[in-house]
Amino acid sequence: MTQLGPGRPRLEPRRRAGQTPRAEILDAAAELFTNHGYGNTSTRAVADAVGIRQASLYHHFAAKDDILDALLAETVTPPLELARTLADRPEPAAVRLYALAWFDVSQLCSGRWNLGALYLLPELRSERFARFRERRDELRGHYETLAAAVLAEAGAGAVAGAELLPFRLVESIINMRSDEGAAPEYAGRLIPDAILRLLCWSGSLAETRVAALELARRFAPE
């Protein structure tokens, strides 16, 4: 029986995904929040699902809000870091926007639980989640800036305000996952391709995709 971190040794074998107690708590909470509802889940239920005492859970997270905040950060931090890097890169805006959208869709698809489904919780409008909202707004701003640059280069015929929609198309993967029960295979190509078409960008999607995936892989955060 291995003791990882504080608290008494476990009486039971590890039962959750995750290498640390903190990761196990996050995995259990993500499952409960997305499958039973945030309002319906107590920290007691999370502790039970991990197989630890509630007091041990409180060592890692002082309140249920803190667990939610950590889960939400997982969905926004990686694409935001990539977006900040891409903002200063010399590649064409279409390549950078494609790279960001591809990476963001991939990470929204790859988590075990569909955490984006929590974005519409009314709790997120409270002061407690102001920092999360700021970071998601910053990410949205990066999408809008890149999309406006694509429009400025090549978007003859595009609709006024079209720069607002790439971010929305990326987040629609959350609804697809929810409706289909799993992340659709085709989304990692469909959504970035569709974003460029929506902006009336008329270059080669195949070439842009190759360049964008190379760029995303080179600068993607760990």
Place this chain on the structure above:
Amino acid sequence: MTQLGPGRPRLEPRRRAGQTPRAEILDAAAELFTNHGYGNTSTRAVADAVGIRQASLYHHFAAKDDILDALLAETVTPPLELARTLADRPEPAAVRLYALAWFDVSQLCSGRWNLGALYLLPELRSERFARFRERRDELRGHYETLAAAVLAEAGAGAVAGAELLPFRLVESIINMRSDEGAAPEYAGRLIPDAILRLLCWSGSLAETRVAALELARRFAPE
């Protein structure tokens, strides 16, 4: 003091939007579900918000699920009725798709509460909401059929699978409302316009819009 429907006369004046006790219950529940969370709201809290006794509420709705189901139906029934009518109309697919998207965005914007934010609730995956899911899937199917017809007519250069996205763009109005705190004015034009551009449809948006709004107004359900 007017007595409307069953139950004892009210001790207090009417305090909610709605012409009937049923409508008042739905309005109060919509506010609480969207602002405090479905899991956090009891039927008791709904009755209190209306200013009626819980027993009176149960006369109209046997359980909280039934209130949610009635609210969800309000969001899907009108566009589904219009979609069924449009399916058999002789107008070009681009006009019919524009009409459906415009009407659907308008009704998702016009409700007092952002009910679409409830679509991602885990409760909706249960058998209780199978009928709602079927109807929303049918609506989604109408979007996909119309979009495929637009692609067949005029979508040279469009991305494979693009017919899946108009429905997602329409529902993104729910996220815009949630992020911006109110329905954005421009959405009723931006989203239908962008849908046609996404499908690489190259006709006149201005003419299509005029024809589509006329069609939607002629056949829109009450």
